[in-house]
Amino acid sequence: MKIFIIILITALLASCGGAQDNRASLNNSQKAEISQRIKAFGVVNLPSEPSEFFTGPYVVNGQAMQVAAVESLPGEAKYGACAACHGANGGGGMGPALAGKTTEYISGRLTSYKNGETVGSQSNLMWAQAGMLSEVDIQDLAEYVTTL
Secondary structure, three states: OHHHHHHHHHHHHHHOOOOOOOHHHOOHHHHHHHHHHHHOOOOEEOOOOHHHOOOOOEEEOOEEEOOOOOOOOHHHHHHHHHHHHHOOOOOOOOOOOOOOOOHHHHHHHHHHHHOOOOOOOOHHHHHHHHHOOOHHHHHHHHHHHOOO
């Protein structure tokens, strides 16, 4: 019985991966037909040259649109730790909502926490978090939070 099971498993494993990728064998007509089918799903037609990537215009659902490169704000990466309590969009959770607050408000609060001041009932949770931030980090976070 063991031999039968081993032979069966070997035969099954040998047949795995036998499917071939037939995309290379498509002719131009078939490729064009597939392109037409997927166009309705909002495929963006990007140029093939990477140097033209952000110069557009690009066509989305038959409409030309300009695409621009937008760099992320420095505080965005730092906000990852904040999002656990304040929400990915700053809407709050375990911690209060930050969305809609000013840069001055956020930087003032973080500076107070960094200095060990009690601001609210959860200050003890924020002391360690803010204690690790530099003045530049505090300003970057405050500027990012205003975009939420």
